[in-house]
Amino acid sequence: MLQETILRLGQLDNCGKPIVVCNEAHRFMVAEQLRQISRRATIILEPEGHNTAPALACAAYQALKENSDPLLLVLPADHVISDLQALSRSIKAGLEHAKNGKLLTFGIVPTHAETGYGYIKSGKQISPEGIAQELNIDVFLVDQFVEKPDLTTANEFLRSGRYYWNSGMFLFRATRFLEELEKNHPEMVSACRAAFDNGTADLDFYRLNPDSFSKCPLESIDCAVMEKTSSAAIVPLDAGWNDVGSWSALWEIGQKDADGNVVHGDIVTTATSNSYLYSSSRLLAAIGLDSYVVIETPDAVLIAPKDKVQQVKKIVTMLKESKRPEIVLHKKVNRPWGSYECIDMAGRYQVKRITVTPGAELSLQMHHHRAEHWVVVKGTAKITNGDEIFSLSEDQSVYIPLGQRHRLGNPGTIPLELIEVQTGSYLGEDDIVRFEDTYGR
Numbered sequence: 001m002l003q004e005t006i007l008r009l010g011q012l013d014n015c016g017k018p019i020v021v022c023n024e025a026h027r028f029m030v031a032e033q034l035r036q037i038s039r040r041a042t043i044i045l046e047p048e049g050h051n052t053a054p055a056l057a058c059a060a061y062q063a064l065k066e067n068s069d070p071l072l073l074v075l076p077a078d079h080v081i082s083d084l085q086a087l088s089r090s091i092k093a094g095l096e097h098a099k100n101g102k103l104l105t106f107g108i109v110p111t112h113a114e115t116g117y118g119y120i121k122s123g124k125q126i127s128p129e130g131i132a133q134e135l136n137i138d139v140f141l142v143d144q145f146v147e148k149p150d151l152t153t154a155n156e157f158l159r160s161g162r163y164y165w166n167s168g169m170f171l172f173r174a175t176r177f178l179e180e181l182e183k184n185h186p187e188m189v190s191a192c193r194a195a196f197d198n199g200t201a202d203l204d205f206y207r208l209n210p211d212s213f214s215k216c217p218l219e220s221i222d223c224a225v226m227e228k229t230s231s232a233a234i235v236p237l238d239a240g241w242n243d244v245g246s247w248s249a250l251w252e253i254g255q256k257d258a259d260g261n262v263v264h265g266d267i268v269t270t271a272t273s274n275s276y277l278y279s280s281s282r283l284l285a286a287i288g289l290d291s292y293v294v295i296e297t298p299d300a301v302l303i304a305p306k307d308k309v310q311q312v313k314k315i316v317t318m319l320k321e322s323k324r325p326e327i328v329l330h331k332k333v334n335r336p337w338g339s340y341e342c343i344d345m346a347g348r349y350q351v352k353r354i355t356v357t358p359g360a361e362l363s364l365q366m367h368h369h370r371a372e373h374w375v376v377v378k379g380t381a382k383i384t385n386g387d388e389i390f391s392l393s394e395d396q397s398v399y400i401p402l403g404q405r406h407r408l409g410n411p412g413t414i415p416l417e418l419i420e421v422q423t424g425s426y427l428g429e430d431d432i433v434r435f436e437d438t439y440g441r
Contacts, residue, residue, distance in 0.1 A: 001244065002030065002077040003037050009073075011088040016070065017041060019062050020077075021055040023048075027205055028334035035357075040204075042066075047210035052168075053224035054216045057181060057192035058208060060174040071098055072177065074170040074221075080253050082240030093137035094171050094235040097126065102233040103180065104171040105142070105226060107164025109238040113154035116310075117243065118166040118222075119146040122234055142232035145222060164236060167243070170221065171235075180229045188224065191216035203336070203439055247293040248306040251276035265296070276306070298331035298341075336439045337362055338415070350427045354408075356381075356416040361409030363437035370424030370431060372400040374408070379416035382409040405435065 002020075009015045018041040022030050027045055034041055044058055056074060063070045073091065081087050094104040107120045123143030145166065149157065157163035182189045194212035201207075226232050242253050254262030254276065261272060265279030272289040279296040286294060293309050295302040302312065319327050332341040337360035344351040356362070356379075364384065374381070375397040383390055383398055384407035391411070392398060400406045402424060410416035434441060 001079070002033050005075050005077045005079065006034065006039050006041070007037060008075065008081065008084055008087065011084050012073075012091060015073075016063075016066065019044060019059045021046060021059055024207070025328075028336050031204055031336065032334055032339075032357075043205045045202075045205050045207045047208060047213055050213065050216050050218045052221045053181065053185070053219045054188060054192050054213070056170075056221055057178065057189060058196050060178050061193065061196040062206065063174045069173055069175050071095070072170070072172060072174050074168075076168050076243075078244050079167070079169075080240070080242040080244055084239070086239035087237065089135050090137060090235045090237045090239070091171065093135050094139060094233070097139055097233055098171045098173060101173070101176055101231060102126075103176060103226065103229055103231050104139075104233050104235055106167045106169040106171075106237040107234040108167050108241045109236055110158055110163065110165055113151060113158045114165065115148055115151055115154050116245075118148055119154075119157055119163045120144070120166050120234055121146060122162050122164065122236075126233060137235065140234050142226070142234050145227045164234060165241075165243075166222070167237065167241060169237075170226075176231070177225065180225045180231070184228050185217060185219065185224050187215075188217050188219065246309050246312075247276055247278075247295060247302070247304075248309045251293070251306065274306075299326055336360070338410075340420075343419075345427070348423060348425065348427075350422040352420045352422070354416075354418050354420050356408065356410040358410055358413050358415065361438060362407060363432075363434040363439070363441065364405060364407045365432050365434050366403055366405045367424070367431050368403065368433070369426035370422045371402045372406075373421040373423075374398050374400065375419045375421075377417050377419060379410060379414050380412040381416055381418060382411045383407070384409075407436075 006018055009018065018039070020030055020041045021044045024045040024047055027043060030043055042062055044062060046055065056072070060072060063072055090106055098104050105120065107122065120142055121144040122140035124141045126139045126141060146163070178189060191212055195208040195216065198209035198212055199207050242249055244250060244253070251262050256262055259269070259272065260274040261269060261277060263277045266283045267277045267279055267286070268283065269277065269286045272286045275286065275289050275292045275294065277284060277286055277294050281298045282296065284294065284296050291306045293302065293304050293306055304312070332339055338354070338356040340355070341353045342350065343353055361382070376392045376394055378394060381392045383392055384405070385398060385400060386404050386406070
């Protein structure tokens with residue numbers, strides 16, 4: 001979905017290099033997703049989440065560093081949009097208004113009475129400007145932001161024709177957004193400015209200063225700016241939009257079989273209907289389910305009725321409170337050179353599947369508490385083992401003794417895959433002493 005969001009920009013003219021704001025823990029995942037579609041971006045790393053307003057403030061400072069007074073098009077990375085031409089037309093319709101100081105939001109034309117979205121009530125129509133008139137798309141002032149309604153109220157909104165779903169997509173000048181934010185939250189602007197100015201470049205990433213960023217209030221852009229400004233305007237958008245904020249939303253947009261099921265992976269069903277079934281690593285069998293979500297991953301399994309799936313947030317809170325390792329550790333871990341996946345683990349051994357992207361290499365390193373055995377299963381490996389440097393091909397292996405300096409690289413043109421067997425008294429990821437590292441760790 002991140003890739004699709006970036007690729008949507010291809011529909012627009014004169015777009016600069018994208019700015020991606022993400023959590024520090026997701027940096028290698030984001031970088032790999034961008035590499036796969038051959039797109040470069042400025043990746044700003046938040047040390048902790050503080051909602052959308054601080055994220056956009058830091059993005060605005062980055063944009064101003066690259067351009068004198070750019071327009072910012074804000075696109076969340078968890079949206080499905082099927083009609084890219086309609087999106088492009090709505091964006092173009094709002095350009096002149098944004099250039100002239102309006103803070104635009106894109107209101108989704110509702111298709112039904114939805115209680116899971118916030119709404120925006122449109123006010124006075126603004127005189128069309130430039131291409132908006134040519135496209136015959138009306139632009140309105142924002143009359144009111146409305147929280148998620150009950151079903152009766154949602155039906156009234158639908159009948160009125162003046163209410164739109166709040167998409168969370170925006171278009172405005174960077175300076176105008178910061179001006180409005182300064183009016184209502186000067187402490188946020190101050191903290192974000194300090195976090196950005198005192199940040200550090202790290203490869204393709206820009207790390208915000210954690211001390212400064214920690215002083216920033218937690219606030220959404222709606223609450224911090226859009227609900228308070230007199231310059232908010234709304235552009236209607238009818239583009240096959242879905243805010244994929246839950247597993248049940250994936251069922252809504254998915255291709256359904258004769259029983260109304262959306263299935264991904266190795267799935268067998270009987271007497272099962274209207275369900276979303278996802279398996280990533282093994283056979284999943286469902287019997288007698290109706291309107292359920294079943295998600296199988298190597299890390300965990302989720303089973304819930306579709307109308308209760310939003311309560312997964314309560315489960316996450318419980319897992320955090322009990323300090324379960326699944327919150328931070330996953331079977332597959334992305335790294336700047338590729339990824340590794342834990343296959344098996346017991347008291348004194350751990351087995352990993354390691355994938356190294358073409359041209360990449362791990363750091364020159366050693367371990368105090370473990371030895372390693374590497375078996376190449378695909379591609380060619382360049383091995384440094386003590387004073388020796390040599391190559392291994394498929395079905396060949398090497399033993400790395402405890403305390404030995406070593407390095408792994410992929411000199412080939414296809415991904416390198418190998419199986420690593422670790423043995424020793426301690427197998428934690430912090431048992432690494434790096435001597436040389438391409439990635440500056």
